[in-house]
Amino acid sequence: MKIYKDWKNEVKEENLTGIYEEICERVGLDATLEIIDLLQGSMVYFPTLRKSVRHKVHEEIKKEFDGYNFVELAKKYGYTDRRIRQICEGDVKKKRNKPMENQMSLFDYV
Secondary structure: OHHHHHHHOOOOHHHOOHHHHHHHHHHOHHHHHHHHHHHOOOOOOOOOHHHHOHHHHHHHHHHHOOOOOHHHHHHHHOOOHHHHHHHOOOOHHHHHHOOOOOOOOHHHHO
16 A cells, blocks of 8 residues: 555554553564555454463373372362363373382382
8 A cells, every 4th residue: 555655654653542652662663564555454352371282281281190199180270170081092001100209110029
């Protein structure tokens, strides 16, 4: 848009209102004008950061899961214990059937 490009250089921080004013306060005028160029007229949805990194959080939960600590992990990560059970459902039997540290096997005596 040639007209927009011509007057874009005349825009000052104090001319911006609403969300553009808030963006400008955080990232500066030049970055705000670039964002406007990129997104103007669009409906944009930004998912929560938690949703974006969900797979990483689930990996951490599975690392810390010991077979029994559903409630502790739920409190730590802000999930319900039911959700922790869903995330760890494939690991429950493996973790619970794993020998404890320094635990001897029945076959150690043979």
